[in-house]
Structures are given as C-alpha cells and as structure tokens.
Amino acid sequence: MKKEFPKGFLWGGATAANQFEGGWKEGGKGISVSDCARSHLDVDVQDYKKQNEVTTKDIEEALKTDDEVYYPKRHGSNFYYHYKEDIALLGEMGFKVFRLSIAWSRIFPNGDDLQPNEEGLRFYDAVFDECAKYHIEPLVTISHYEPPINLLLNYDGWYSREVIDMFVRYVKVIVDRYQHKVKYWLTFNEVDSMIRHPYTTGALIEDRFPGKNFTEVIFQAMHHQFVASALATKIIHESIPDAKVGCMLTKLTYYPYTCKPKDVLKAQQDMRSTYCYSDTQVFGEYPAYLLAKFKNEGLNIKMTEEDLRVMKEYPVDFVSFSYYSSSCVAADDQGLKKTAANTNIAIKNPYIPSSDWGWQIDPIGLRISLVDLYDRYRKPLFIVENGLGAVDELVNGTVDDQYRIDYFEAHFKEMYNAIVEDGVDLMGYTSWGCIDLVSESTKQMSKRYGFIYVDADDLGQGSYRRYKKKSFNWYKHIIETNGRCL
Ligand code: BG6
Numbered sequence: 410m411k412k413e414f415p416k417g418f419l420w421g422g423a424t425a426a427n428q429f430e431g432g433w434k435e436g437g438k439g440i441s442v443s444d445c446a447r448s449h450l451d452v453d454v455q456d457y458k459k460q461n462e463v464t465t466k467d468i469e470e471a472l473k474t475d476d477e478v479y480y481p482k483r484h485g486s487n488f489y490y491h492y493k494e495d496i497a498l499l500g501e502m503g504f505k506v507f508r509l510s511i512a513w514s515r516i517f518p519n520g521d522d523l524q525p526n527e528e529g530l531r532f533y534d535a536v537f538d539e540c541a542k543y544h545i546e547p548l549v550t551i552s553h554y555e556p557p558i559n560l561l562l563n564y565d566g567w568y569s570r571e572v573i574d575m576f577v578r579y580v581k582v583i584v585d586r587y588q589h590k591v592k593y594w595l596t597f598n599e600v601d602s603m604i605r606h607p608y609t610t611g612a613l614i615e616d617r618f619p620g621k622n623f624t625e626v627i628f629q630a631m632h633h634q635f636v637a638s639a640l641a642t643k644i645i646h647e648s649i650p651d652a653k654v655g656c657m658l659t660k661l662t663y664y665p666y667t668c669k670p671k672d673v674l675k676a677q678q679d680m681r682s683t684y685c686y687s688d689t690q691v692f693g694e695y696p697a698y699l700l701a702k703f704k705n706e707g708l709n710i711k712m713t714e715e716d717l718r719v720m721k722e723y724p725v726d727f728v729s730f731s732y733y734s735s736s737c738v739a740a741d742d743q744g745l746k747k748t749a750a751n752t753n754i755a756i757k758n759p760y761i762p763s764s765d766w767g768w769q770i771d772p773i774g775l776r777i778s779l780v781d782l783y784d785r786y787r788k789p790l791f792i793v794e795n796g797l798g799a800v801d802e803l804v805n806g807t808v809d810d811q812y813r814i815d816y817f818e819a820h821f822k823e824m825y826n827a828i829v830e831d832g833v834d835l836m837g838y839t840s841w842g843c844i845d846l847v848s849e850s851t852k853q854m855s856k857r858y859g860f861i862y863v864d865a866d867d868l869g870q871g872s873y874r875r876y877k878k879k880s881f882n883w884y885k886h887i888i889e890t891n892g893r894c895l
Pocket residue numbers: 425428598599659731751794798841847848849850851856
C-alpha cells in the first residue's frame with residue numbers, strides 16, 4: 410500500500426488522568442473515585458465483575474489509607490512529575506494530537522466547591538503549553554472515570570441532579586481557562602460504560618440505593634450525563650468558535666456466532682444496546698428502542714422538557730470511540746467457550762487470535778465498526794482508543810514489541826481501506842496508553858500498551874524511568890510519512 414492518509418490526519422496517542430497522571434494528593438487535588446479503586450491481583454484478569462466490584466466498605470477502607478496500601482491509580486505513571494519529558498517524547502514521535510483527561514478533582518477537589526483550585530489549573534496550563542511547543546493539539550476528555558469521591562459520599566453520584574450544575578461549573582472554568590489552548594473536546598469517556606462499571610463512570614455503588622431498582626438508578630444517572638454533555642457542548646461552542654466536541658463510545662462490535670436467525674437477532678439487539686447512547690448524543694434525542702426499554706422494564710427516568718430541549722439543541726460534532734476487539738454472541742451461549750472483550754465477556758471466535766488478556770484481535774472488525782458508525786451517523790469519526798495490552802520485557806533498555814507493530818499495522822491498513830474504499834470520514838487516531846499506564850479493568854501496570862515503557866510494576870515498585878520500545882520509531886515513521894510506508 411503506497412497511498413497516504415488524508416492530509417491533516419490527526420495521528421497521536423491517548424491517556425487518562427485516572428490511570429496516568431498520579432500526584433493524587435499534590436497541588437491541592439481532591440480524591441477521585443479511581444483513587445479509591447483497589448487492584449485485585451488475586452482475581453482472574455478475565456473476571457471483570459469481580460475486578461470491578463466496589464462496596465461502600467471498600468471506599469471507607471480506601472479513605473483511611475495513605476500510601477501504605479498500594480492503590481495503582483493514585484500513582485498511574487507519575488505523569489504529574491514527568492510531563493515535560495513525556496510530551497517531549499511524544500513530540501519526537503511527531504504526534505499531531507495527544508488525548509488526555511483533566512482530573513475533575515484537581516480543579517474542584519470535592520466537586521461541590523464554589524471556587525476552583527488555581528494550582529490544578531496551572532498544572533494543565535503547563536501541560537498544554539508543553540504540547541504547543543511541539544505543535545501537538547490536545548484532545549481533552551472532560552470526564553474519564555474521575556468524579557470526586559465526595560460526590561459519591563454526599564450526593565449519590567450522577568444519580569443526583571445537582572451534579573449536573575457542579576459539572577457545568579467545572580466545564581465553564583476549564584473552557585474559559587483553556588479556550589486558546591484546546592480545540593478538541595470529548596465530554597464523557599465511554600458514556601455507555603456506566604452499565605458495566607457504574608462506580609467509575611457514575612460514582613454509583615449499589616449498596617447505597619437500598620430498595621431501589623439499580624438499573625433505574627444507572628439510567629437516571631446516564632440521563633443526567635446526557636444533559637450535562639449537551640450543556641458542555643453549548644459552553645464550548647459559545648466560547649471557542651472553531652471547537653469540535655465529540656461523544657465517546659465503547660465500540661463493542663458484535664458478530665452472530667452462527668447464521669441462525671436467533672443469533673443474528675441477538676447480535677443486532679446487543680449492537681443497539683451500545684448504539685442507543687451514541688444515537689442519543691448524535692441525534693439529540695432518545696431512540697425509540699431505548700424509550701421502549703424504559704417502558705417495558707418499568708424504568709421511571711425523570712426528564713424535564715428543558716432537558717430534552719437542551720439535548721436536542723446541542724448534539725455532538727463528531728463521534729469518537731474505542732475499539733479493541735469484536736465479540737461473538739448467540740441466543741443460547743451455554744457450553745460455548747468464552748473470553749474477555751473490554752469489560753465484557755464474549756464467545757470465543759475460532760477464526761481470530763487473542764491477546765495475553767484474552768481480548769480477540771480483529772483488524773477487519775475495526776473497518777466494519779468504522780463503516781457501521783459512519784453509515785449510521787454521517788459525522789466525522791475519531792478512533793480515540795485502540796491498541797494491544799501485552800506483557801513486555803525490557804531488555805538492554807528497550808522492548809522488542811514486534812507483536813505490537815504487527816497489531817497496529819493490520820489495524821492501520823483497515824482504517825485506510827475504510828477511508829479510501831468505504832468513504833469513511835476519519836479525523837484521526839490516538840492509540841491507547843501511548844506511554845504505559847495502569848490498566849482500567851485489572852489495574853495492572855504489567856498490561857502495557859505503550860510505545861514508551863515505564864519502569865514500574867503492579868505494586869508501584871520501580872524507577873518510573875521511560876524507555877523507547879521498538880514500536881516508538883516505527884510509529885514515528887508512520888506519522889512522518891502519513892501512513893505512506895504501510
Ligand atoms: C477503555 C477505557 O475501555 O479501555 C480505558 O476508556 C481503558 O480507560 C482501556 O484503559 C483499555 O482497557 P484496560 O482494561 O486494558 O485498561
């Protein structure tokens with residue numbers, strides 16, 4: 410393949426404060442939900458339910474501890490202390506864009522504060538200035554699993570309507586402050602993920618809602634996020650004329666395990682259960698099938714006329730998504746071999762390989778995802794997460810990660826096909842965890858995604874020094890040639 414990607418294609422990488430930044434108590438930062446998420450190294454890495462189980466008691470325990478117990482996300486990869494060196498490395502690779510999130514609790518330590526934390530604001534000023542030095546556009550996620558823990562303890566998290574106002578205050582402050590530095594924004598990371606991990610996405614714990622239908626609680630909280638997202642889009646557009654705001658979806662691409670009509674129907678239903686969230690944010694209204702679900706399951710979601718008006722008036726400009734793997738589903742999956750697929754469990758697909766963590770590797774699935782999303786929305790798309798979580802071995806100051814290069818190469822070729830043959834409008838690509846960081850699902854550092862190795866283990870032992878892997882120069886070359894070398 411000798412043709413290049415579209416001019417101005419945004420090549421880069423992605424991170425999130427909760428897994429990367431560290432400095433959990435530095436510079437006036439408050440405690441976030443992720444700072445209280447303990448790792449479960451004793452639990453099977455494919456058992457997401459157990460990995461993500463959190464009770465109020467766990468939070469009370471977490472809040473009693475300082476650094477005598479290791480909570481991986483409190484430290485991430487210590488970007489807080491390494492940001493200059495890290496951004497210089499991204500600059501050396503030629504990044505056009507760097508996706509990062511702002512930790513809400515660094516700006517409003519408790520979420521309900523009336524005044525922002527100036528030191529927190531200064532930190533991101535410094536980060537964005539550093540990006541500017543290397544002509545890297547920041548792509549900012551406003552909320553990536555980082556609600557301040559106070560919102561869970563004293564407000565019932567996103568179930569509480571009041572949290573919308575607090576979020577709006579936070580958005581106004583960051584948009585006002587960074588209006589000349591940030592043009593690309595995402596409102597909520599994987600807005601759909603509240604169903605799978607309500608704690609990190611919605612600051613919700615089931616034991617805090619005795620006697621209530623927890624599914625109703627989750628959808629009510631999600632409704633509040635949809636309203637908050639629309640209000641954030643309004644604020645951004647009013648302050649930054651050329652800004653682009655995206656929604657962010659977990660692209661769980663489902664295949665029917667067989668051509669039995671029941672399996673095909675199951676795949677369609679599962680696919681819609683993911684699309685219903687992006688449908689809401691792109692079309693500005695709830696799709697009929699989600700409203701039908703509310704009705705059929707007796708979920709009483711409170712929404713005002715004003716909520717619905719705001720959602721309709723401020724839809725997103727583009728659709729961003731994460732894609733790691735496709736999943737096979739069947740109407741009756743008993744007895745079929747299962748495997749992990751990004752906070753999900755799927756039937757094992759016999760035709761494709763799997764990663765060290767069981768996530769199935771399917772580059773063509775990325776092309777299928779791009780086509781499906783573009784046909785559905787006709788809005789520009791942005792792949793803001795993709796990559797291979799693998800066990801890397803540091804030998805003589807580097808990692809020979811040819812397996813990662815192979816993974817990227819296969820995915821990039823399918824992106825190219827989607828753009829050129831299928832007519833998809835793809836704005837850019839940011840690989841997940843471009844510098845190694847703590848995994849979301851298993852909270853392990855040893856599940857590595859980066860072009861840059863961070864010398865730290867699952868217990869936070871190590872120098873945190875950065876090392877270039879073999880994929881570093883490979884990706885640099887891809888960016889330099891805009892994909893011509895593929
Ligand atoms: C996405 C999340 O679902 O997947 C990231 O937005 C996460 O936060 C990524 O890190 C990869 O998952 P994991 O569990 O391998 O870290």
